[in-house]
Amino acid sequence: MRLITRPLTACAVGLLLLGGGPAPAPAPIPALPPELRGFTARSAAAEREWEGKFRALPSPDSLRAYMRHLSARPHHVGSPYDRANAEWILAKFRSFGLDAHIESFDVLFPTPLERVVELVEPRRFEARLAEPPVAGDPTSGQRAEQLPTYNAYSIDGDVTAPLVYVNYGVPADYERLERLGVSVKGAIVIARYFGSWRGIKPKVAAEHGAIGCLIYSDPKDDGYTQGDVYPRGPWRPREGVQRGSVMDMPLYPGDPLTPGVGATKDAKRLPIKDAPTITKIPVLPISYGDAEPLLAALAGPVAPAPWRGGLAITYHIGPGPAKVHLRVKSDWSLRPLYDVIARIPGTVAPDEWVIRGNHHDAWVNGAWDPISGQAALLEEARVYGQLLTQGWRPRRTILYAAWDGEEPALLGSTEWVEAHADELARHAVAYLNSDSNGRGYLFMAGSHSLERFINEVARDIEDPETGLTVWKRAQLHAIAAADSAADSTAVRRDVRERGDLRIDALGSGSDYSPFLQHAGIASLNLGYEGESGGGIYHSVYDDFAWFSTFGDTAFVYERALAQTIGTAVMRLADAELPPYEFTGLAEAVGRYAQEVKKLLQDAQDGARERNREIDEGVFSATADPRRRVLPPPRQAVPPALDFAPLDSALAALTGAAERYERALAQAAAAGGAALARPQVGALNATLLESERALTSAGGLPRRPWYRHAIYAPGFYTGYGVKTLPGVREAIEQGNWPEATEQVGVVAQALRAEAAVLTRAAAQLAQLAP
Numbered sequence: 001m002r003l004i005t006r007p008l009t010a011c012a013v014g015l016l017l018l019g020g021g022p023a024p025a026p027a028p029i030p031a032l033p034p035e036l037r038g039f040t041a042r043s044a045a046a047e048r049e050w051e052g053k054f055r056a057l058p059s060p061d062s063l064r065a066y067m068r069h070l071s072a073r074p075h076h077v078g079s080p081y082d083r084a085n086a087e088w089i090l091a092k093f094r095s096f097g098l099d100a101h102i103e104s105f106d107v108l109f110p111t112p113l114e115r116v117v118e119l120v121e122p123r124r125f126e127a128r129l130a131e132p133p134v135a136g137d138p139t140s141g142q143r144a145e146q147l148p149t150y151n152a153y154s155i156d157g158d159v160t161a162p163l164v165y166v167n168y169g170v171p172a173d174y175e176r177l178e179r180l181g182v183s184v185k186g187a188i189v190i191a192r193y194f195g196s197w198r199g200i201k202p203k204v205a206a207e208h209g210a211i212g213c214l215i216y217s218d219p220k221d222d223g224y225t226q227g228d229v230y231p232r233g234p235w236r237p238r239e240g241v242q243r244g245s246v247m248d249m250p251l252y253p254g255d256p257l258t259p260g261v262g263a264t265k266d267a268k269r270l271p272i273k274d275a276p277t278i279t280k281i282p283v284l285p286i287s288y289g290d291a292e293p294l295l296a297a298l299a300g301p302v303a304p305a306p307w308r309g310g311l312a313i314t315y316h317i318g319p320g321p322a323k324v325h326l327r328v329k330s331d332w333s334l335r336p337l338y339d340v341i342a343r344i345p346g347t348v349a350p351d352e353w354v355i356r357g358n359h360h361d362a363w364v365n366g367a368w369d370p371i372s373g374q375a376a377l378l379e380e381a382r383v384y385g386q387l388l389t390q391g392w393r394p395r396r397t398i399l400y401a402a403w404d405g406e407e408p409a410l411l412g413s414t415e416w417v418e419a420h421a422d423e424l425a426r427h428a429v430a431y432l433n434s435d436s437n438g439r440g441y442l443f444m445a446g447s448h449s450l451e452r453f454i455n456e457v458a459r460d461i462e463d464p465e466t467g468l469t470v471w472k473r474a475q476l477h478a479i480a481a482a483d484s485a486a487d488s489t490a491v492r493r494d495v496r497e498r499g500d501l502r503i504d505a506l507g508s509g510s511d512y513s514p515f516l517q518h519a520g521i522a523s524l525n526l527g528y529e530g531e532s533g534g535g536i537y538h539s540v541y542d543d544f545a546w547f548s549t550f551g552d553t554a555f556v557y558e559r560a561l562a563q564t565i566g567t568a569v570m571r572l573a574d575a576e577l578p579p580y581e582f583t584g585l586a587e588a589v590g591r592y593a594q595e596v597k598k599l600l601q602d603a604q605d606g607a608r609e610r611n612r613e614i615d616e617g618v619f620s621a622t623a624d625p626r627r628r629v630l631p632p633p634r635q636a637v638p639p640a641l642d643f644a645p646l647d648s649a650l651a652a653l654t655g656a657a658e659r660y661e662r663a664l665a666q667a668a669a670a671g672g673a674a675l676a677r678p679q680v681g682a683l684n685a686t687l688l689e690s691e692r693a694l695t696s697a698g699g700l701p702r703r704p705w706y707r708h709a710i711y712a713p714g715f716y717t718g719y720g721v722k723t724l725p726g727v728r729e730a731i732e733q734g735n736w737p738e739a740t741e742q743v744g745v746v747a748q749a750l751r752a753e754a755a756v757l758t759r760a761a762a763q764l765a766q767l768a769p
């Protein structure tokens with residue numbers, strides 16, 4: 001379900017000169033020899049050979065054939081073709097020679113029974129709420145099997161009320177409305193897509209007293225303002241609608257009725273009325289064709305300039321005189337999920353698992369989302385099957401997972417992680433995810449302990465359209481993209497000189513979330529994008545006809561994705577030591593610590609300045625006296641916070657990361673023979689604790705499902721990541737006692753991590769022959 005709305009790698013630079021902590025500069029760590037990280041010199045040579053064989057085998061033709069088959073009919077959760085696809089994937093895994101099975105869960109998945117949106121005043125208009133078939137696109141007309149346009153997990157409701165336009169519907173938009181003297185209490189709001197994950201819009205609307213919510217796709221964001229619309233071009237046509245979940249996933253994803261445990265047949269379930277992640281008000285998504293008459297009927301203040309979209313109307317805010325009737329009613333049945341799991345047993349360390357996943361369910365036909373990623377996963381599995389017949393045997397166990405139910409709420413992955421929590425805590429080395437894939441640049445995000453590793457992999461993959469390595473192309477793209485950064489010179493210097501491209505931190509939006517943020521498993525999310533944009537996300541037009549005309553038409557970035565992740569999985573599975581690297585992690589956490597300090601400083605400066613301007617009369621003097629614009633309210637200036645526990649824990653982490661790196665460099669300099677000794681198993685066991693150590697048992701305040709102290713989706717951004725989330729969100733929400741408490745929680749996690757790394761460094765030193 002991932003939808004990218006921002007530039008690629010290495011763009012979030014800006015604080016690199018601020019330094020991490022008070023530690024004095026230690027002696028430089030000797031550079032590792034050019035062999036593969038975590039391998040002995042000897043096994044590295046064998047690994048290079050197998051990886052080369054692997055990368056020669058993925059075929060655009062078979063990738064195209066998988067996509068054609070899996071996207072041939074609508075395949076949402078509970079549909080006949082969803083089950084048929086699961087069985088087809090199972091048969092494929094088995095035909096590749098892999099041991100595979102289907103694991104099933106029963107989850108709450110509402111589907112629509114009644115949907116009404118109509119303008120009742122000042123004139124009547126009934127919204128169409130349907131996407132018409134397109135000539136030349138054979139699957140767009142499969143009406144009988146398509147899910148209607150709706151937002152899953154909207155509560156049932158039947159409301160009639162004045163309409164208010166709220167822009168993206170994020171908290172800052174409501175502050176603006178307040179200053180304009182507009183209340184949404186008792187109103188139905190209409191918000192546009194983008195600017196936040198969609199589930200945030202009804203959540204914030206309900207918090208402000210709205211009784212209903214419409215979400216529409218404005219042509220400025222992914223329609224004709226961007227380019228030609230489908231079928232002439234790839235962008236969203238007039239009647240195109242973005243389906244999607246509005247469940248409160250920042251609270252917890254997965255089945256709403258079984259938080260924290262697998263939704264097995266006999267699991268204890270909450271009553272539906274007590275499920276906290278279902279919306280508080282009814283919600284429906286609409287096209288810009290349906291939205292235009294509603295927006296055109298609004299009066300009241302003209303919308304501020306940044307709020308105006310691409311329709312040929314003057315955007316007003318309301319409330320009214322437009323009055324809207326909204327009715328939503330769903331079938332709230334439990335439905336079966338079919339996760340397909342394949343296994344390649346490890347020879348030396350079968351109890352260490354490398355896990356690779358991509359979802360197979362879609363909102364409709366879903367050629368791009370998710371089959372472009374699922375096809376790559378299948379092709380990787382096919383190639384592994386071939387290498388197994390040639391004698392390759394992974395050291396660790398590899399699990400391949402085709403998840404069901406990602407679109408509604410990461411259902412298949414979350415329930416599986418919850419059902420296998422104890423085993424995963426003991427066995428999981430890493431989780432590698434993909435979802436939608438396109439043409440362009442390699443996008444790398446995930447745990448910073450894997451930053452060095454994935455940079456090394458990217459240097460070994462060839463970009464199919466330029467012949468550069470995908471790493472080089474991503475680096476050059478990051479240099480070009482730096483033009484738009486405020487500190488572009490510093491960003492470009494960082495991209496050119498650092499060695500590794502910085503990977504983004506993960507929020508939510510795909511199946512890595514339960515692995516990383518609930519189970520504490522080092523994770524990566526990978527894909528190509530940037531040259532094949534469009535506006536068919538979660539519509540009937542995301543299908544084979546669209547993808548093969550406007551997506552990766554030659555299926556060569558499909559091949560590149562299979563080569564990238566196939567290489568990464570193989571390398572993680574074969575290395576004597578998991579190729580984690582922790583000085584980059586310490587550096588990233590240091591940058592996040594600087595960011596939260598600056599956030600507090602900016603909040604203090606901003607409150608002082610705003611109060612001063614209120615006293616000076618700036619707001620009343622500069623607002624048009626004939627229009628109603630209120631000054632913002634006075635703010636209490638945030639107090640100073642004590643970050644010393646964070647700084648000292650960070651210094652401890654930095655020191656431990658450097659000790660580990662030095663020990664590894666010494667082992668590698670000696671040909672890595674130490675890594676071949678049998679005691680390396682104990683060291684592996686220690687390293688497996690490293691991502692787990694960054695979690696806290698109690699989780700985040702008010703959302704204990706999220707346990708990672710460094711990464712979480714934002715409570716008010718949805719997909720967007722909040723790093724050091726406990727501290728950052730407490731500052732954003734002005735909760736100072738909680739901010740102080742959360743500084744302690746993060747410091748404790750960093751100290752636990754430092755202890756793991758110190759232990760690992762000592763074990764590594766003892767291995768030296």
Ligand SMILES: [Zn+2]
Pocket residue numbers: 001002359369370406435436510
């Ligand atoms: Zn997806």
